[in-house]
Amino acid sequence: MEPVIYELSAPGRCAAHLPELDVPASQLPPEHLLREDLDLPEVSELDLMRHYVRLSQLNHGVDVGMYPLGSCTMKYNPKVNEEAARITGLVETHPYQPVETVQGNLAIMHELQGYLAELGGFEAVSLQPAAGAHGELSGTLMIRAYHRDRGDDQRTIMLIPDSAHGTNPASTAMVGMETVEVRSDARGNMEIEALKPHLNERLAGLMLTNPNTLGLYDEHVLEVCRLVHEAGGLVYGDGANFNALMGIVKPGDVGFDVLHYNLHKTFSTPHGGGGPGSGPVGAAPTLADYLPGPIVARDENEAGATAYRFVMPERSIGRIKSFYGHFGIMVRAYAYIRMLGAQGLLDSSMAAVLNANYLQAILSEVYPLPYDRVCMHEFVLQGRLEDAPDVRALDIAKRLIDFGFHPPTNYFPLIVPEALMIEPTETESKQTLDRFAEAMLRIAQEAREDPELLQNAPHHAPLRRLDEVRAAREPVLSWQRPEDDPATDETE
Amino acid sequence: MAFEVNSDCRYAENHEWIQVTGDTATVGISDYAQQELTDVVFVELPEIGDTFAQGEPFAVVESVKAASDVYLPISGEIIEVNDALEDAPELVNDEPYGDGWFIRIKVADPDEMDDLMSPDEYREFVAEQEG
Numbered sequence: 250m251e252p253v254i255y256e257l258s259a260p261g262r263c264a265a266h267l268p269e270l271d272v273p274a275s276q277l278p279p280e281h282l283l284r285e286d287l288d289l290p291e292v293s294e295l296d297l298m299r300h301y302v303r304l305s306q307l308n309h310g311v312d313v314g315m316y317p318l319g320s321c322t323m324k325y326n327p328k329v330n331e332e333a334a335r336i337t338g339l340v341e342t343h344p345y346q347p348v349e350t351v352q353g354n355l356a357i358m359h360e361l362q363g364y365l366a367e368l369g370g371f372e373a374v375s376l377q378p379a380a381g382a383h384g385e386l387s388g389t390l391m392i393r394a395y396h397r398d399r400g401d402d403q404r405t406i407m408l409i410p411d412s413a414h415g416t417n418p419a420s421t422a423m424v425g426m427e428t429v430e431v432r433s434d435a436r437g438n439m440e441i442e443a444l445k446p447h448l449n450e451r452l453a454g455l456m457l458t459n460p461n462t463l464g465l466y467d468e469h470v471l472e473v474c475r476l477v478h479e480a481g482g483l484v485y486g487d488g489a490n491f492n493a494l495m496g497i498v499k500p501g502d503v504g505f506d507v508l509h510y511n512l513h514k515t516f517s518t519p520h521g522g523g524g525p526g527s528g529p530v531g532a533a534p535t536l537a538d539y540l541p542g543p544i545v546a547r548d549e550n551e552a553g554a555t556a557y558r559f560v561m562p563e564r565s566i567g568r569i570k571s572f573y574g575h576f577g578i579m580v581r582a583y584a585y586i587r588m589l590g591a592q593g594l595l596d597s598s599m600a601a602v603l604n605a606n607y608l609q610a611i612l613s614e615v616y617p618l619p620y621d622r623v624c625m626h627e628f629v630l631q632g633r634l635e636d637a638p639d640v641r642a643l644d645i646a647k648r649l650i651d652f653g654f655h656p657p658t659n660y661f662p663l664i665v666p667e668a669l670m671i672e673p674t675e676t677e678s679k680q681t682l683d684r685f686a687e688a689m690l691r692i693a694q695e696a697r698e699d700p701e702l703l704q705n706a707p708h709h710a711p712l713r714r715l716d717e718v719r720a721a722r723e724p725v726l727s728w729q730r731p732e733d734d735p736a737t738d739e740t741e
Numbered sequence: 742m743a744f745e746v747n748s749d750c751r752y753a754e755n756h757e758w759i760q761v762t763g764d765t766a767t768v769g770i771s772d773y774a775q776q777e778l779t780d781v782v783f784v785e786l787p788e789i790g791d792t793f794a795q796g797e798p799f800a801v802v803e804s805v806k807a808a809s810d811v812y813l814p815i816s817g818e819i820i821e822v823n824d825a826l827e828d829a830p831e832l833v834n835d836e837p838y839g840d841g842w843f844i845r846i847k848v849a850d851p852d853e854m855d856d857l858m859s860p861d862e863y864r865e866f867v868a869e870q871e872g
Contacts, residue, residue: 415808643806660806666777717805721782722830 250712251303253728254290264294307711309655315681319627319658319670320414320462321521322492322514324601329588330517330581339580344572348558354576355557359545361583362529365510368594369488370499371531373562375540377574381489384509384528385420385456388485390566391507391532391539392454393424395483398564404453404481410439412463412662414487417456426453433664437465437620439473448480458487459500462662462670463620464605464627466493474504483507483535491515492674493602493626496595500531507532516582527578538564543573600675601626604682608673611686615693619665627672629665637696642667644703645692651709652688742871744773747838751854752863753814758838759857761848765820769842770802770811770833773867778804781833784826786843792818795853800843802833815853817846 277283292300309316316323334340342351362374378384389407396404407421411432418428429447434440439457455477460466467473474484486500486508492515494500500508512527513520520526532540543559550556559573589597602625609618609628617631632642646656646669658670673682695702705714750758756774760767775781783803793799798810799819822844826832833841858866 663807663809718780718782721803721805 251300251307254292254297254300255288255728255730257292257296257300258290260291262291262293262296264292264297309650314653314655315673315677315685316655317657317671317673317685318521318655319464319629319672320489320661321658322489322511322626322672322674323520323655324492324514324517324674325676326517326519326581327585327588330584333584334577334580336580339577344576352557355545355559357583358573358576358579359547359557361579361586362545364583364586365529366531368495368499369491369508369510369531370501370503371508372501372534372537373540373544374529374531375542375544375562376527376529376579377541377544377568377570378509378528378530379570379575380513380524380526381487381509381511381528382416382420383526383569384511384530385416385485385487386423387528387530387541387566387569388507388509389420389424389426389456390541390569391530391536392483392485393426394539394564394566395536396453401450401481403451406447406451407453407485408444408447408455408477408482410457410461411664412437412461413456413458414462414489417458417487421456433461433463436468436622437461437463438467438469441469441472441476444473444476448476448482450481452477452480452482454483454485454506456485456487457505458490459503460490460493460625460627462490463629463665464490464493464624464670464672465620465622466625470503478504489514490626493598495598496591497598501533505533506535512578512582517585518578518581525575525578527575527582529574538562539566541566541569543568597675598626601673604673604675604677605671607679608671608682608686612671612689615690616669626674627670629662630669630671631665632659632667632669634693634696637693637700639700640696640703642669644700644706645669645689645696647714648692648695648703648706649688650707652684652692654685654688742773742776744771744776744867745838746771746773746860746864748860750838751814751857751859752866753812753857754866755812757811757814759814759854761851761854764848764851765845766815766817766848767842767845768814769837771863772837775834775837775841778802778809779806780804781830784830784833784843786822786826787819789819789822792816792849795850795856811843813846814857815846815851816849818849819844820847821845 311323311325338353342354348355358376362376365374378387405426406429407426408431409417409428411430421428431443432440459470477484483506484504486505488508488510491510507530509528509530512518513524530540540562542561542565544562545557546560548556605624605626605628609624612630619631632645634640642659646659649656660668661670662668747758750760752758752771756771758769758771781802781804785801787799793813795816796812799813800811802809802811823842
């Protein structure tokens with residue numbers, strides 16, 4: 250195992266030697282503001298370089314192997330995106346610059362707003378939110394503001410299906426609303442009858458992921474949106490699974506009032522340890538005035554010259570991010586959309602759905618498939634086998650590491666016991682999908698013949714099975730010098 | 742899956758058990774529930790004096806797998822919480838019907854006990870759920 254960099258430290262070793270001071274020394278801040286003996290690692294440049302290169306080699310990323318982490322859309326991040334984001338004219342701009350001097354940046358933001366609005370079927374888009382859950386927070390704040398503007402302060406109930414991402418109830422709680430869970434029916438749709446008792450004057454809205462976390466398109470979505478609207482509520486769309494829909498379905502047309510996009514999922518910007526994320530929100534006419542701002546507007550003068558400026562939507566919930574959101578990420582998503590074009594985006598979603606169905610068809614021969622329908626971009630199997638009762642989803646997930654695959658999302662959604670949620674994405678070839686399927690089938694075989702092989706997996710990773718229980722019960726949150734380690738301290 | 746059902750308790754659909762003694766009752770989660778959760782790593786308990794209606798969430802139990810609400814099988818006021826779970830959440834796994842208890846309540850309405858399952862009914866309920 251690679252040591253932490255503090256363990257490589259040697260007193261007095263240094264990576265960069267500064268020249269003699271040849272200007273007057275400035276005053277140090279007052280002593281009470283200074284910490285003594287800040288414990289920094291002392292290493293040479295070569296130690297430093299080797300340490301981080303080795304760490305990077307131990308990491309599994311989508312550039313190394315398939316990463317079928319359901320609900321996360323770990324698609325390939327095209328390197329041309331990085332080229333675009335590194336263009337000098339973009340890199341060397343600053344958010345405090347007068348807008349006349351950064352018209353190119355604003356033009357990119359404006360066009361991106363437009364592309365996202367077009368794909369989602371929305372009136373307007375704000376690029377402010379920093380990630381998906383931040384988009385949810387924005388959307389729930391918008392819904393709250395909408396009801397308050399109408400004097401409907403009592404509308405504080407948010408309906409959330411039992412298949413939802415955990416961030417949905419968390420966002421609802423953050424804005425001071427109450428969550429009511431609505432169960433799913435036997436086909437994985439929202440249960441209409443379970444919805445009906447809540448269609449009253451307390452209803453603020455519904456948060457719906459569609460396709461949902463089972464990877465299924467809700468067959469009742471039109472009726473659900475209609476019922477919620479008729480009861481005076483609004484519908485929030487969790488766009489985490491938008492990769493199944495580009496160019497096929499516009500959530501705005503279906504009846505969603507507000508939806509967040511994950512640029513770091515659907516639009517191929519770095520995700521998971523990379524990032525940062527970006528979670529723009531799109532809004533239908535009902536909520537467009539409430540979008541967080543500023544957003545970019547485009548003016549044209551009589552001579553036909555265009556100019557871009559920042560505006561606050563009329564009833565905006567305000568700023569929810571410093572400056573203008575994660576601009577560098579917007580450039581990457583913009584590049585992705587421009588490289589693919591409308592047809593390319595449609596093809597991407599179609600291939601994502603095809604790839605998921607291909608794997609589902611092969612793997613459901615061996616692993617239980619609790620909701621047996623044509624899936625969208627992902628599907629949920631059960632990691633338990635009748636003739637291998639001692640093997641759990643976790644063991645299967647860990648064994649996959651030995652075959653060079655990142656494990657799928659497991660134990661989520663909560664409504665499927667021993668869930669394995671698999672999302673191959675459109676960027677994997679048929680050969681890679683076949684290799685993954687072969688690994689999964691072989692693991693099922695191993696589970697029957699040698700369950701311990703799975704229970705002790707991974708065998709070929711830099712570390713064996715970690716003691717997650719002990720890590721959670723007795724967390725050590727920062728590196729401690731061996732002499733400070735409470736585990737070895739008798740007095741503790 | 743093999744699991745124990747304590748014959749002195751009644752059971753709720755969310756897998757809580759309750760055992761009544763006079764006008765107070767002790768509440769915890771069933772052996773089946775702790776097996777499903779796997780190793781419990783944290784339990785968040787309510788404050789003494791809090792009151793909850795039947796079916797309201799009163800605690801959160803966290804395992805490596807998931808965090809789940811725990812619901813009160815009948816209405817009541819919290820009169821005691823099992824502080825030992827703070828340092829030893831594994832008690833929920835080791836002795837779900839014993840030292841792994843969650844709370845004691847003052848029972849608000851003894852009739853609500855009729856809404857709950859007997860040990861045999863609970864055993865059947867789980868078998869059905871397991872399919």
